[in-house]
Amino acid sequence: MGVSRQRHLNQALLRIPRRAETADRATLTATFVEAGSFSAMLHSTDHQIVYGRRGAGKTHALLHLADLVERTGDLAVYVDLRTIGASGGLYADSSLSPAVRGTHLLIDTLEALHEELLTAVVERDSAEGPGLLPALDALAEAATAVRVVGEVEQETKIGGTAESAYSAEFSRSPAAGVSGRRAVTAERSLRRRGTEQHHVVFGPVGRALRALTRALAPARLWLLLDEWSSVPIDLQPLLADLLRRSVLPVTGSTVKIAAIERRSRFRAPSASGDLQGIEVGADAASAVSLDDFMIFDGSRSRAGEFFGRLFFNHASVRLATMLADPPADADAFAAECFRGTAFAELVRAAEGIPRDAINIAALAAQYAHDEPIGLRAVRMAARDWYLRDKQAAIAAGEPARRLLRALVDEVVGRRRSRTFLLEQAAGTGHELVGDLVDARLLHVLRRGLVDTDQPGTLYDGFAIDYGCYVSLLLDHDATVRPRDRGWLGSPKGLPPDGFSFGKAVLDLSRLG
Structure with missing residues (x-):
């Protein structure tokens, strides 16, 4: 050669784009590769949450879905939640109340949705459809409602008007004078002192979206929300509640949300004690993990x-x-x-x-x-x-780095393996394990493994990232290299005869 x-x-x-949003739609369509049945599952009209770690391909999947549905005549609206709102970190400003931060988030999201809808309608040359533009106007109006919150002050001046050879002028400080005209003025005013605040009423938003989908029929509206986890986690249930009340019930619409699982909160108690947000499995039909595929x-x-x-x-x-x-x-x-x-x-x-x-x-x-x-x-x-x-992702977190070192020493160094088991309760409840999975330094191979001797206890199987031990492959002899992936990484995922879960499971509390 x-x-x-x-x-x-x-x-x-060298020239392959690292991020999907830097490529045009035609390139994304040409380069998309299906992972098992994931594409077919994503193409369903059910509302779904798509989980995946950084780099798993969530953005590429949503943009590919947008291309697929537009080819069938539907309308796809893609919104990158990282791009909404003003600069200055308004949503993360702890000096502002959650109500103010959350309301601004909802307003900005609705305005971004309106802008993307208007652009998509114009590009499709669909603006002539009956009721479409009025529905967009109604959505814009619902997103920009304003009210004044503060004290109200009323000021009144009373009098009349007459003509005479003399003039007397009445006010809170009376004065008299001679003139060829007498004039008494009357004035009544209502003055507000306070601050203007936006507010969102879910009903008008839902009605505007229902009018929009009726105008689009028989085409379907697909709302694709990317980078959900970029929204401050305490505000996410509020945004989810807007979707649950105003978007998810709308006939003729489908919502897909791409998120990082551990950095997402779709449901939380409100100040009144009620649950606020989306219930996965009920409001949103399913959560799909791209990592599992x-x-x-x-x-x-x-x-x-x-x-x-x-x-x-x-x-x-x-x-x-x-x-x-x-x-x-x-x-x-x-x-x-x-x-x-x-x-x-x-x-x-x-x-x-x-x-x-x-x-x-x-x-x-x-x-x-x-x-x-x-x-x-x-x-x-x-x-x-x-x-x-x-x-570098855990450089600032000493506890996470210490746990990773202990895992590599135990699993790779002592056991000569790269896979290990954790009791599910310990794994999911251990914040540092989740941090390492989120940073792609640990990988979940199997979930919910059952020990036949103790069927009430479930285990998860993990693998240590290749990068953690690649230096051993480069610099040392074969005697210190980890063995192959073992049964956890095999297609069947079944332990060998005589395998003891009790001996194989790691106890995180005993790791140095």
Whole structure:
């Protein structure tokens, strides 16, 4: 293979966009890769919450869904919740009351929704539909209602008007004078002293949206809310309550919300004691975990197929303008770009996170220069990405770093493994474990495992991130390397005969 061809292949890996919002819709559609039945489940008309850690592909999935539904004639409105509101950190300003912060959040969200709806309607040339523009006007009016909160002061001046050769002027300080005209003025005024505050009444918002969906019929309205977890967590139930009361009941509408599970709160008690927000499983039909789909049930071949198509779909867009005869399919692309078992090692290093795979592949392509990417280049790239991104995510948290060190020492160092079990109550209740999962330093392989000897106790299976022990693979001999993924990472996920949960489960309280 010529040097120039290999350079183009490696450059194609380097140029893959790291974030979905930086690519245009056509590219997103061309590069999307389905993970099992996830796409079909997402395309249902049920209201859904889509969970996934950073880099799992939530934004790409929502934008791909928007393209799919628009092809069928429906209307998709995508709103990035990071972009709403004014600068200055209004929502996070603790000096303001939760009511003020929350109301501004609702107003800004409704205004963003109105703007996106208006843009979508104009682009579709649908503004001529009966009732569509009045419904949009009603939504705008509901989103910008204002009331004055404060003291009310009334000021009154009383008198009459007459003509005479003389004039007397009456007020709170009477005065008399001679004139050819007598004038007495009367005035009554009501003065308010206070501050104007926006307020949201859910009824008008719901009526405006119902009028909108009736005007759109038979087309369906799809509201796609991305980056839910960017909203301050104490305000999220308030925004969820707006959706529950004004959007979810509207016939002809579907709401999809993309969120990071541990950074989301959809329901909380209100000041009156009632529950406020969305009840998952009732108001929103289901919560879908993209992370669970990206495990591929422990199948290495399915994971390899997914990431092979991911790289090929992205790179082929570039290679079409760089090479006269680019690789014909994903297998051919992987065979030309990677040497030996390097691609399988890259899939392993990605741990089911597409953005991590893309970044590691780009770094490995830099190490390879004009050569096919080898095993060592993948491992050096994985180490660099771990140090640069993942480890930095917990740099400020000493307890989390201490727990991670203890887990690596125990699981990798003493047990020569990369997987371990935690009692479910301990795992979900241990805040630091959740922080490490959120930072992609631990990965959940199996949930709700049952010990037949103690069926009342459930366990979760975890894997330590590849980056935590990749230095061992680079710098030490095979005797200190962790063994393969074991039964937790196998497609069946069944423990071997004679396996003892009691001996295998980690006790976090005993870790040094």
